[in-house]
Amino acid sequence: MIRNVVVGMSGGVDSAVSAHLLKERGYNVLGVFMRNWDEHDESGRCSGEQDLKDAELACRHLQIELRQVNYVKQYWTAVFSQFLDDYQQGLTPNPDILCNKHIKFDLFHRHALHTLQYDAVATGHYARNSLGDFLENGSSQTPEDVRLLIPADTFKDQTFFLAGIPHAALQRTMFPLGGLRKTEVKQLARRIGLHRLAEKRESTGICFVGKRDFKAFIQEYISSKPGHFVDVDSGAVVGTHEGIHQWTVGQRCRLSSHLQPYFVARKDAASNIIYVAAGHEHPALHSTRIHIGELNWLCNRARQQLDSKGSLRCRFRFQHTKPLVDCQLRPFEVQLDAPLRAITPGQYAVFYDDTACLGAARILHGEPLQCLEQQMAVER
Numbered sequence: 001m002i003r004n005v006v007v008g009m010s011g012g013v014d015s016a017v018s019a020h021l022l023k024e025r026g027y028n029v030l031g032v033f034m035r036n037w038d039e040h041d042e043s044g045r046c047s048g049e050q051d052l053k054d055a056e057l058a059c060r061h062l063q064i065e066l067r068q069v070n071y072v073k074q075y076w077t078a079v080f081s082q083f084l085d086d087y088q089q090g091l092t093p094n095p096d097i098l099c100n101k102h103i104k105f106d107l108f109h110r111h112a113l114h115t116l117q118y119d120a121v122a123t124g125h126y127a128r129n130s131l132g133d134f135l136e137n138g139s140s141q142t143p144e145d146v147r148l149l150i151p152a153d154t155f156k157d158q159t160f161f162l163a164g165i166p167h168a169a170l171q172r173t174m175f176p177l178g179g180l181r182k183t184e185v186k187q188l189a190r191r192i193g194l195h196r197l198a199e200k201r202e203s204t205g206i207c208f209v210g211k212r213d214f215k216a217f218i219q220e221y222i223s224s225k226p227g228h229f230v231d232v233d234s235g236a237v238v239g240t241h242e243g244i245h246q247w248t249v250g251q252r253c254r255l256s257s258h259l260q261p262y263f264v265a266r267k268d269a270a271s272n273i274i275y276v277a278a279g280h281e282h283p284a285l286h287s288t289r290i291h292i293g294e295l296n297w298l299c300n301r302a303r304q305q306l307d308s309k310g311s312l313r314c315r316f317r318f319q320h321t322k323p324l325v326d327c328q329l330r331p332f333e334v335q336l337d338a339p340l341r342a343i344t345p346g347q348y349a350v351f352y353d354d355t356a357c358l359g360a361a362r363i364l365h366g367e368p369l370q371c372l373e374q375q376m377a378v379e380r
Contacts, residue, residue, distance in 0.1 A: 002119040002135055004028045005174065006112035008104060009059065009066060011051030013189045013197040014124030016058035018176040020192055022122055023062060025134060030118065031059045031066040034108055036075040036099065054197060061193060069111060071103050078102035084221055087245040090267035091346025097164045097360070101296075105165040105173070113172060120172045126156040128178035130356070135174055144300045146170045147356045153181040160320035163350040163360030164296050215246050227272035229253060232265045232284045241274055250285060250342025265368065286339040287366030292332055292349050297359040302351075306331070315352045318343065318363060324352055339369055 007019045009031040022029045033055045035048060052068075059066035079098045086093040104123070112121045120135060128149035131137050148159055148170060177185060189198040222245045229239040239255040241247060244267045253262045253276055262276040265284040277284040297303040306312040306329060315324040316334060326337040334349055343366030351358040 002027070002138070004030070004118040005120045005122050006030050006032055006116060006118045007064075007122045008108060008124070009033050009055040010124065011054035011058075011197075012124065012202070013186060013194065013200060014126075014177060015055075016062070016124075016194055016197050017185045017189050017192075018122050018124045018174075019058065019062055019064060020188070020194075021176040022134070022174070023064060029062075029064045030116070031055065031064050032108070032112065033066060033068045034103070035068060035070045035072060036079075036103060038072045054200065058194060058197060069108065071107055074107055075099070075103055086346050087218060088222055088269070090244045090269035092248045092344045093346050094161075094348055096161045097348055100162055101164040101166075105162075105169045109169050109172070120174055121169075122174035122176055124177060125158045125162060125175055126151045126153050126177055126182070127159045127162055127175045127357075128152075129170055129173060129175055131171070133174065133176055133178040135172070138171075143168070143171050148298045149178070149356050150352070151175070151178045153177075156182050157320070159352075159357040160317065160348075160350050163298065163348065163357050165298075167296075167298050167300075170298070218245055225272055227274065229255060229262065229274050229276050231262075232275045232277045232282075238262065238276065244269060244272060244274055247274055249344045266365075281341075283369040286341050286369045287343045288336045288339045288369065289367040290334040290336070290343055290349060291364040291367070292334060292361040293364055294332075295359050295361045299353075299356055299358040302353070302358045312351075314358060316349060317352075318347050318349055320350075327351075340366075 005022050005027045007015060007022065007029055009015045009019065019029055019031055033052055037048060056066055079095050079102060082098060083093050083095050109121055112118050128151050129135065130145070130147040130149055131141060148162060150159060151157055186198045222243065224242040227241055227244065228237045229241055230236065231238050238258060239253065247264050247267065249264050249266065251264045253264060255262050260278040261280070262278055263280060263282070263285055265275045265277040265282070267274050302312055302314065310330065312329040314327060314329055316327040316336060317324050325340060328335040329351060343363060345363055345365045347363050348360045349363050350360040
């Protein structure tokens, strides 16, 4: 029986309301604030200090204890160093997926369950667990059947960022906000007296970059390495860049003296060349076939179907704000029903059925439509 629950307190309204909902249901609740980044912002103050103060405010108001854990070293090794390595290799990583995988649902999860000896972990993510928002259906499913479900608020759906977590973590993870919309969460926060958190601006973008310009930020860690922009059609040099780490696939390159705008089609880390395509809708920018790495499964039924039949009909996205696209998933390959623009190596392919997130795999590269068209022309 689950009685004692650790809540990851971020200093935001979502984790605070999650803690309130748990306490309201009679659970013994402990708040824990994770310190993952120790950098100071431009004004010289630690950007996480205000979040800690807000977490302390929420816990005092809710009359629950707040503790802290420090994962700065582990975050640097597992998330930030990987982030820098990827950019140097011409990839575009997703640190939020890495943080959930290595820190929140691994180190923090194990700390809560094994060190603190609590029964379950709760977070303020907008997601649902097939065991119930409060694990109330825990006895009705085997561990292998547990699934990560799409929440009631599909606009705030955060299952994309949870797609890389260990499947086993779901057995002891609560998502108290799974059945609520963001507007309802803010209304509840005001009703229980947490007005400050209800009005607090949400953090967006990469947490350790903050409000800084990304190119200026990345230059602090990766040295400039000038190279060429090369037209993907003609092979002509059309400009120069200061490093492939400053550019991502699909991004517009403001190159002077050219009639059409150029966009990044692909990057070659070995030669330090960025291949660019003229025009937003150039075939080199679109793909229907994507090569992926090993899958992290969050649904055993889907995995078993792929293993037995060799393919799985499902849905795909590689950016959490984009609509889902129907696809055929095969081992290490995705075939999209419709082409997508700017498939980005280093990002994650995340797969869904109608109700659940099935899992994710890292994108190795997308095959440009241009290459497929050339291949078909040769075959004809």
